[in-house]
Amino acid sequence: MAFESARSLIHSSRTMNSLFLYVILFISIKGFAYPDYAVRYNNISCTSCHISPVGGGPRNVDGKLFGAHGYKVNSLLIQPYVSADFRALFYNPQRPSSSKGGMGIMSGSIAGHVPLDAEKKIHLVIEQNIAGFSAAPYRDTYALFKLSDKLNSNWFESILVGRFRAPFGIITDEHRTYTHIQTATEWYTFENGILLSGTPSDKWHYDFGVVSGENSAGQNLNNGGAERSGALINFRWMPGAILFGVSGSFHDHEPRTDSTKAVALYSILSLARWTENKIPVSFKVEHARAWNWNSNLGRGFASDPNYVTAVGHANSLGWLAELDWELSEIFTLIYKYDFLQPDQNYASDIYDRQGIGFRWMIGPNTMIQVRTETARATVPSEANGAAQGAQDSTFAVLQLAL
């Protein structure tokens, strides 16, 4: 990378004057995205900001400071022992119902995390849901054993034992991209088991997990599609301003023909890094295929239970694409596209949606995310259903993270 001028790296914050105009223009939008930071800042390891090697969840001090996005932050809030995440949602669907639409607490969780030994080799993390649709026991709850202190040069970096989010596909904090619904790896879905992670160089990283099969949705510890043992693998390679990844999951079922499998290929391109910040854009794309996972569509996605039963054991196909345009340190425009074909034998039966929105950091670790989207479901019994995937909507999320 050759900077023609150091000045091009420096940014002035005259944006506030124009933010009001943005809000007027894009009042009905929303978005999320953080793995692009890994590519932009050449940092393939999620533990630079998060405690878990999978990413997401409780953050370390550097993660909290980075999340302040240039705002001066109360030093009492920047400590290594407690993290929290609260989200309030305003949701305005095309066909609101008594249970869908309006304003409320979307989610809330609080986490405690401490190193147990003086060398900080063993970390204990307990994250509790306390509000919202995932108001039930535990999110990230595990013991993390650090096998090495070296930075990005460890074949065996850590072993995690406990309850963790699946290292599958592009990890964002959007709770339900179609590819993650399709593969039962949503934002609120966790696995229980053992996870080995490594970052042999600053160009590649892997996760390998053996799980109990108690894949669950945050409401309890044994509710979910998988019933027996399973395995997860995730591998990502970042040769430069682009990252490539591949993920796979398998959960054994009885009978064996019901065993669930999923694979994902994904990539993240940082034009900001590639063009030395001249084009502050990142692009993410993910392609997922899953076998026998469609019962997950019944967890609040599809509105027709007969359709969910009919495609329950089908092979599905999905796409996620997202473009993020950072207009300033605190304001990002987002375009996002989801596609889901629940049964590859019936290619005309699909869900898709696209939306445009923004993420506006209004304070340290505090943001407003807004999006308006158009959605389509071509299955006749779903087309006019109450499911979010079948109707246009506008929603806004106010998020506070500590």
Next chain:
Amino acid sequence: MKFLILGILIVIVQFGFAATPPSTCTACHGAQGISPNDNWPNLRAQKSEYLSEQLKMFRSGARVNALMSPIAKMLTDEDIKNLSDYFSKMKAP
């Protein structure tokens, strides 16, 4: 169609009114080289040789930080000189 119109408006707004895009350094060290928190250093008016030496140490691995080390590995010698000169020539706050 409405997305196309919105896209055009965005471009107009971006180039007509908005600030320059965010940068790699300023995300942590502040828009004017003044860090917004006590954990990360100010770069504004720092000595050029000191900045060069630290960046080269991060790049080589002689000094290690989870955030800075990967960033420094993206820099060429010319980048390091330009950055060090730039921040050192800024007026002290």
